[in-house]
Amino acid sequence: MTRPTKATIDLSALQQNAQRLRDRAPNSRCLFVVKADAYGHGIELVAPALQNLGDGFAVAHCDEGIALRHLGIEQPILILEGNFDANELALAHHHNLTVALTNSTQIADYLAIAPAQRPAIWLKLDTGMHRLGLTAAEIDDFAARTHQSQSTVLFTHFSDADQSDERTELQLQTLINLGSSLGYSMSAANSPALLRYPATHLDWVRPGYAVYGNPPTGTDAPDLQPVMTVQSRIHSLRTIAAGECVGYGSTWCANRESVIATIPIGYADGYPRSAQNGTPVLINGRIAELAGRVSMDLITVDVTNIGPVMVGDPVELWGKNLPVSVIADYNDLSGYEILARIPKRLPRIAVDL
Ligand SMILES: Cc1ncc(COP(=O)(O)O)c(C=O)c1O
Structure with missing residues (x-):
């Protein structure tokens, strides 16, 4: 794999x-x-x-x-x-x-x-x-x-x-x-x-x-820890000029020269297709923003403002450092639904820390 x-x-x-x-x-x-x-x-x-x-x-x-x-x-x-x-x-x-x-x-x-x-x-x-x-x-x-x-x-x-x-x-x-x-x-x-x-x-x-490890809406349970962390790595990077757009339907367009990272995860892996521009994505421990429509196997992220990034850098979509509830709330989705819809295609790897 x-x-x-x-x-x-x-x-x-x-x-x-x-x-x-x-x-x-x-x-x-x-x-x-x-x-x-x-x-x-x-x-x-x-x-x-x-x-x-x-x-x-x-x-x-x-x-x-x-x-x-x-x-x-x-x-x-x-x-x-x-x-x-x-x-x-x-x-x-x-x-x-x-x-x-x-x-x-x-x-x-x-x-x-x-x-x-x-x-x-x-x-x-x-x-x-x-x-x-x-x-x-x-x-x-x-x-x-x-x-x-x-x-x-x-x-x-x-x-x-x-x-x-x-x-x-x-x-x-x-x-x-x-x-x-x-x-x-x-x-x-x-x-x-x-x-x-x-x-x-x-x-x-x-x-x-x-x-x-997910406190439901309306509850406060800081002692619970997310069990699932969905991770990937930057697949490719490109710099686009102001005015250029990204992804299907051109739903995100750069208002300044921008660096776009492509991450190999898409809706066929359970990343919600309805996720909006601006949805947080953690890269190298810093928050970047989803830019462009989610495809079947890939997403694109605006990394212009998060400092130097390289192909292969680690990405967290949700989990230990970015609760699934943040992704859900940003997109008016349910965390339950995001988790329950993850298909078999996404490998689950047990870790016993
Ligand atoms: C009958 C019943 N009991 C318990 C649960 C567990 O609920 P929760 O995931 O909110 O803890 C469910 C979940 O839908 C349920 O249908």
Whole structure:
């Protein structure tokens, strides 16, 4: 591999973040959320590094859960969206996956199977996000028909934990009212709730984004360190005259003689095509600005003002020294989306510093 573009994945930072999040919710058990290829970090690197630090994992669907089993993960695995058809419940049972029941079809699928063949379940309550989850009446009815044990977990998901305490409190109380009446364990906290709202910790927390070292919007967590750093090196340099333009569509034009560095990373590597002129790029530890439209394999950067640069100089697109949230905020994007969209083309290299 000679192309210098890669994402390094700092497994020590990952483990420290996991421990720090656990320390903030010391009385709760913890599922680390590793869906979408561990938020783009590479499930095969992340899951083994986290497996002794929590009480299990959560993923979106059964295929992701089975992939974890194939990696040798033996801890509990929660399937957050539950099954897509009845056959998946048998598969979940076979692989010892815990399935969330989140709608009435899933309830019907589950009730149609012989009790001995049923996978473990969590029950999801819709407390106001109106995306997934059962009504309180459906859960009461299910509880009466199946005699779930007290170890059953009732969970919900917050719509606004990064910004609205009022909505979060309302959702939390709705969960607690039903959970207490049924005597079930409870889970609600995603990363922003875990960091901002201790009352949401309950029996189980479910952090994702923060484990990867990214404080979600509205949270302050200086003790978390970015796990992924996307790096490359300058491929070529050219000097252009004032008035010349750069890249497809000529969206950036020089207002003075300018030095343009070309970096071998593009939208096919996960660098967002919508990134605007001026997006910060760290070269030799100094901030330069994206100049011109992002291509499939390349970007161009105005390095006129950052001192002498040479072909081969190091470039950081985001990571340890340039949080992904800065790139996201500059471009009105979500850091979650930038990470989750990184394709397999970008090599992930584990480092254990
Ligand atoms: C049901 C559920 N729980 C927990 C999480 C983790 O959220 P975060 O990445 O904000 O910690 C997610 C993420 O989307 C989710 O869908």
